[in-house]
Amino acid sequence: MYLCEMDPNFTRWMEETFALAQAARGTTLPNPAVGCIVLDRTGKPLAKASTSPGGRPHAERAALEKAGARARGGYLFATLEPCVAFPGKKSPPCAAAIILSGVETVVVGSRDPNPLVGGKGIHAMRKAGIKVVELSLEDRIPDFYAGFGHFLTTHRPRVTLKAALSADHMATAKSGTRTAITGQEAKRFTHELRAASDLVLVGGATARIDDPQLTVRDAPGRSPRRAVLWPRTGLSASLKLFQGPSCMAIGCGPRPADLPASAQWLEVPGDGDHASIAGLLDQLGEQGFHDVLVETGPRLAKAFLDSKLWDRFCLIRSPTTLGGGVAFELPGLPETAQRQSALGLDTASLFLRPEMLP
Numbered sequence: 106m107y108l109c110e111m112d113p114n115f116t117r118w119m120e121e122t123f124a125l126a127q128a129a130r131g132t133t134l135p136n137p138a139v140g141c142i143v144l145d146r147t148g149k150p151l152a153k154a155s156t157s158p159g160g161r162p163h164a165e166r167a168a169l170e171k172a173g174a175r176a177r178g179g180y181l182f183a184t185l186e187p188c189v190a191f192p193g194k195k196s197p198p199c200a201a202a203i204i205l206s207g208v209e210t211v212v213v214g215s216r217d218p219n220p221l222v223g224g225k226g227i228h229a230m231r232k233a234g235i236k237v238v239e240l241s242l243e244d245r246i247p248d249f250y251a252g253f254g255h256f257l258t259t260h261r262p263r264v265t266l267k268a269a270l271s272a273d274h275m276a277t278a279k280s281g282t283r284t285a286i287t288g289q290e291a292k293r294f295t296h297e298l299r300a301a302s303d304l305v306l307v308g309g310a311t312a313r314i315d316d317p318q319l320t321v322r323d324a325p326g327r328s329p330r331r332a333v334l335w336p337r338t339g340l341s342a343s344l345k346l347f348q349g350p351s352c353m354a355i356g357c358g359p360r361p362a363d364l365p366a367s368a369q370w371l372e373v374p375g376d377g378d379h380a381s382i383a384g385l386l387d388q389l390g391e392q393g394f395h396d397v398l399v400e401t402g403p404r405l406a407k408a409f410l411d412s413k414l415w416d417r418f419c420l421i422r423s424p425t426t427l428g429g430g431v432a433f434e435l436p437g438l439p440e441t442a443q444r445q446s447a448l449g450l451d452t453a454s455l456f457l458r459p460e461m462l463p
């Protein structure tokens with residue numbers, strides 16, 4: 106079976122390659138997670154690989170190694186443009202390995218957002234006579250790497266805030282309690298947002314009152330790292346966040362004595378009571394995170410909005426009126442959403458920080 110560019114198999118193989126990258130998200134930091142599949146000249150799969158834990162070896166190298174000489178004349182699918190050499194680069198360039206392998210067609214999901222590499226891998230392969238096809242799956246693959254691009258240019262992660270609001274803008278019906286505001290489809294959507302993040306963060310009050318697990322259960326994909334902004338009152342070791350894989354607690358002083366031993370402590374600059382948002386993002390960038398989801402209550406939402414250090418805000422609005430409670434104040438949120446979608450009876454709206462609007 107010979108594959109031509111218009112063949113629906115191209116899309117099917119790229120979907121499969123993308124699934125490999127998605128499954129590796131968060132395990133390869135600070136490198137991006139990449140998927141790669143190599144087919145022989147008849148379109149038969151020879152090797153599948155993703156970026157190894159810790160970021161090396163790259164997916165293309167691992168797949169080509171498995172495929173061996175049978176890759177000659179075949180196809181290579183990669184979610185991210187294969188890399189080229191640049192000053193300070195630690196791993197050998199993948200574009201050169203692909204050229205040596207004799208692969209005839211390379212299908213790329215996204216150009217590399219790294220300005221030192223973007224376009225150069227594709228150019229080098231075309232110059233060597235390889236046919237290069239770009240297949241972005243309706244921009245889903247470039248979007249997967251947008252947090253990496255943001256990290257490369259700002260040294261901070263891309264921040265997505267997420268909150269659910271009643272029709273009268275409430276976060277909860279009564280202070281100090283949790284109110285379920287949105288429905289099952291919104292829950293699934295939230296789990297998809299988690300699976301598309303490297304780290305999910307909540308404020309201490311939310312951890313105490315809602316006791317969330319912050320894992321991915323109702324959507325495909327892996328669970329991200331979990332983190333909590335430490336509150337002045339401390340938190341109970343019995344919270345769900347402190348069960349299972351290690352949670353990161355973040356605050357602006359030394360490690361609290363009551364923090365469970367299994368949890369990691371990240372000290373960030375602050376005013377003595379609260380972490381500064383800028384300091385927090387610098388430290389998360391230092392840790393190599395590309396995409397952070399903040400499942401926020403009203404106070405943390407205001408702190409992020411006031412700092413202007415957020416990138417996307419996903420608001421899920423319910424048609425239900427609570428008639429009182431604690432309201433979200435959302436200073437500086439643009440009036441118009443970039444995108445809207447129905448989630449059962451609820452509506453999800455995606456807002457971009459005004460400076461990021463096209």
Ligand SMILES: NC(=O)c1ccc[n+]([C@@H]2O[C@H](COP(=O)([O-])OP(=O)(O)OC[C@H]3O[C@@H](n4cnc5c(N)ncnc54)[C@H](OP(=O)(O)O)[C@@H]3O)[C@@H](O)[C@H]2O)c1
Pocket residue numbers: 267268269270275276277279280281282283284286307308309310311312314315334335336337338378379380381382400401402403404405406408
């Ligand atoms: N509708 C929704 O989408 C949604 C989502 C999450 C939570 N909730 C609800 O919202 C309520 C909790 O929200 P909240 O606004 O009180 O709390 P929050 O979102 O959990 O954020 C504030 C908490 O984070 C701590 N914190 C640490 N650093 C901070 C910083 N730089 N800026 C702000 N806070 C910082 C605060 O510590 P201190 O305590 O020391 O001040 C406080 O415990 C609960 O009722 C929960 O059920 C609703």
